[in-house]
Amino acid sequence: MMESLSSTLLDIASNSVRACAKNIGITFVDSFRQDLVSLEIKDDGKGMDEEMIQKVQDPFFTTRTTRRIGLGIPFFKEMAEQCEGTFVLESKVNVGTRIKASMKKSHWDVPPRGDMGDAIVLAICMDESIHFHFDYISDEKTFCFDSLEIREILGDVSIAEAEISSWLKAYINESIQ
Amino acid sequence: MKSLADLKALRDQTKKRLDLRDGESDYRVVVGMGTCGIAAGARPVLNAFVEEIAKENLKASVTQIGCIGMCSYEPLVEIYDKEGNKTTYVHMDANKAVEIVKKHIGQGIVCENYTIGAK
Numbered sequence A: 001m002m003e004s005l006s007s008t009l010l011d012i013a014s015n016s017v018r019a020c021a022k023n024i025g026i027t028f029v030d031s032f033r034q035d036l037v038s039l040e041i042k043d044d045g046k047g048m049d050e051e052m053i054q055k056v057q058d059p060f061f062t063t064r065t066t067r068r069i070g071l072g073i074p075f076f077k078e079m080a081e082q083c084e085g086t087f088v089l090e091s092k093v094n095v096g097t098r099i100k101a102s103m104k105k106s107h108w109d110v111p112p113r114g115d116m117g118d119a120i121v122l123a124i125c126m127d128e129s130i131h132f133h134f135d136y137i138s139d140e141k142t143f144c145f146d147s148l149e150i151r152e153i154l155g156d157v158s159i160a161e162a163e164i165s166s167w168l169k170a171y172i173n174e175s176i177q
Numbered sequence B: 001m002k003s004l005a006d007l008k009a010l011r012d013q014t015k016k017r018l019d020l021r022d023g024e025s026d027y028r029v030v031v032g033m034g035t036c037g038i039a040a041g042a043r044p045v046l047n048a049f050v051e052e053i054a055k056e057n058l059k060a061s062v063t064q065i066g067c068i069g070m071c072s073y074e075p076l077v078e079i080y081d082k083e084g085n086k087t088t089y090v091h092m093d094a095n096k097a098v099e100i101v102k103k104h105i106g107q108g109i110v111c112e113n114y115t116i117g118a119k
């Protein structure tokens, strides 16, 4: 299992990047009131058929040629189930994929957040031509972060430049505190 | 509280730094960021490379890649020079990353003791 929610998020988002998504939406809900922590990743990548949807939930399956077992989705599912939560995986070939883990916030096994800003920025750095949208929802506030808006400000400067990425990470973390 | 309005100024400053450091990269650093890499601690390694390269103002790019296929050696980093020669560093951490930036990228000296051959 991953040590934090942020590492989980980065890992699942990297599946979407690999599936050639043009748009990736990430929603992170953290609510005492609803006793809920959830992470949802939606993409418009190449999607999966029924058989594949079943198979990828089994850790002994992967389409990787470098290794025989895939771990990302099984880890994500295990995390949800360990925390009295639910796991959803919906996908359609050539349409996209939605994957979501919802957990009971009060459950002992909910991983710590980790460095969310870092995970979001690293996800964007994987492929800066992809449109990323991040929504954060808690009891007190909502925050949204959109890579198009950032792209517009940065012009020909990459998000991956050290001072830019560290500023953005801090900006996101400050906003979701 | 930071606001996106400040990002513009930072962008212009960065642009100036980049314009001074002309020419293509001497090295390409590739960090394995598959599930195995991330779980083994590739994130701080990646960040250490990015920060140290900027600090030393060296000409090198840092990119992420999925699973390279040697999961038991993660975190794993490959460094390519201009001629395409590859060095594979294994069981990386942030401290080793800083040292590798200084020696390998800064002075062209491969840190043999961290390479896959040394294991």
Ligand SMILES: Nc1ncnc2c1ncn2[C@@H]1O[C@H](COP(=O)(O)OP(=O)(O)OP(=O)(O)O)[C@@H](O)[C@H]1O
Residues within 6 Å of the ligand: A015, A016, A019, A043, A045, A046, A047, A048, A056, A061, A062, A063, A064, A069, A070, A071, A072, A073, A074, A096, A097, B034, B035, B036, B067
């Ligand atoms: N968003 C997605 N869109 C399309 N296919 C996907 C998506 N996410 C996962 N898949 C498919 O499911 C497989 C299993 O994914 P999973 O993350 O569990 O393992 P993996 O990515 O193959 O390896 P790793 O252990 O490095 O994550 C992938 O190889 C890919 O074929």
Ligand SMILES: [Mg+2]
Residues within 6 Å of the ligand: A011, A012, A014, A015, A071, A072, A073, B035
């Ligand atoms: Mg994966």
